[in-house]
Amino acid sequence: MADVHAALRSLGLLLATAPDGEAPALESAEYDEATELAVRHFQQVRGLSVDGRVGEETYRALSEARWSLGDRLLRYDPERPMRGDDVTNLQERLLELGYDAGRADGMLGAETEAGLRAFQRDYGLTSDGTCGPATLRALRQLGRKVTGGRPQLLRQSASFVESGPHLIGRRIVVDAGHGGADTGFAAGETTEADLVFDLASRVEGRLAAAGATVYLTRGRSQGPELAQRTAFANDARADLFISLHMDAHSSEHARGVASYYYGTGSGASSTVGEQFANLVRREVVARTGLLDLGSHPKTWDLLRMTRMPSVRLDSGYLSHPVDRLLLLDARVRSAIAHGVLAAVQRLYLPAEADPATGTFVLPDKR
Numbered sequence: 001m002a003d004v005h006a007a008l009r010s011l012g013l014l015l016a017t018a019p020d021g022e023a024p025a026l027e028s029a030e031y032d033e034a035t036e037l038a039v040r041h042f043q044q045v046r047g048l049s050v051d052g053r054v055g056e057e058t059y060r061a062l063s064e065a066r067w068s069l070g071d072r073l074l075r076y077d078p079e080r081p082m083r084g085d086d087v088t089n090l091q092e093r094l095l096e097l098g099y100d101a102g103r104a105d106g107m108l109g110a111e112t113e114a115g116l117r118a119f120q121r122d123y124g125l126t127s128d129g130t131c132g133p134a135t136l137r138a139l140r141q142l143g144r145k146v147t148g149g150r151p152q153l154l155r156q157s158a159s160f161v162e163s164g165p166h167l168i169g170r171r172i173v174v175d176a177g178h179g180g181a182d183t184g185f186a187a188g189e190t191t192e193a194d195l196v197f198d199l200a201s202r203v204e205g206r207l208a209a210a211g212a213t214v215y216l217t218r219g220r221s222q223g224p225e226l227a228q229r230t231a232f233a234n235d236a237r238a239d240l241f242i243s244l245h246m247d248a249h250s251s252e253h254a255r256g257v258a259s260y261y262y263g264t265g266s267g268a269s270s271t272v273g274e275q276f277a278n279l280v281r282r283e284v285v286a287r288t289g290l291l292d293l294g295s296h297p298k299t300w301d302l303l304r305m306t307r308m309p310s311v312r313l314d315s316g317y318l319s320h321p322v323d324r325l326l327l328l329d330a331r332v333r334s335a336i337a338h339g340v341l342a343a344v345q346r347l348y349l350p351a352e353a354d355p356a357t358g359t360f361v362l363p364d365k366r
Helices: 002-010 033-046 056-065 085-096 110-122 133-141 151-162 192-209 226-235 271-288 321-327 330-347
Strands: 171-176 213-216 240-247 257-262 292-298 310-317
Touching (some): 002 033, 110 133, 171 192, 171 226, 192 213, 192 240, 192 330, 240 271, 240 330, 271 292, 271 310, 271 330, 310 321, 321 330
Parallel strands (some): 171 240
Antiparallel strands (some): 257 310
16 A cells, blocks of 8 residues: 555545645555545546456556656566556657557567657667667657648548458457456346357358458357467468457446446557547447447556557446346347447448438348
């Protein structure tokens, strides 16, 4: 708890001194109301689930937040990739200068190293892929070169459209949430894990019929860890990743469809992921009549650790009586699956060929 308090104080979210003016003792640090409020604020700003608890994801984010660009040498380590706000800042600067450094996700991977080496080579520095004092000086001396929109949006969107409108050969990973001992929310004798696996199987069938190569992250009774799901998608070199869930909440008013993509809420995001999240949410809403809850940026590891555009779709609340009746209906789950297919297809279509929401129908190949 002491390190959590120290991190929150360094970020200005907790008072550095007690009301009497004395520095609070680290060994006496408690998880009080002020600490919970500070954690909730931090989670909100960082795009995490706002629950006021310091779980593994929140603790890691607090650790990463303490690094500023210049605090340490940055270099690519394939075994233990460096993570932190300093990495995010480096990625953002490279992207602003027009270098393809991948997503600004705070993880120094091979794409970021390639972008850094290209910058060093163009600026006449030693192209060693290490961000040290000389590279930092060069980055600070140069102003933004790419203007008029997010460069990664232009680059990613263009590559998707240029790759052609067909789905033949596209590798798509479909992740059915929960599984194994983790059943998720239970609706009578039916569990969320069973329903989303059924939905994932329907999505798999429709995408395969359209020519895509589809992989499921789990079987009916399996429950892989989050890291295993993201590693599976990365190893498959997937073009898209979609994680299917159904939500639940203690509030009797909670209902509807929401989608999530990687993003910090302050500019850094998976831009194709954002586009896909909007498409799939609108298609599902148009075909089911479920309430539209919008698309939202999140820094969840599920979206952050995957190296392709990734989306989580929450297709209704099993805790709400109306949503539950709809989701228990196989015809509605089929409509959701068709909405996912339509969204995937529309992602690859040029603007002039893009059909209106809710109108796409898979061509009959007979």
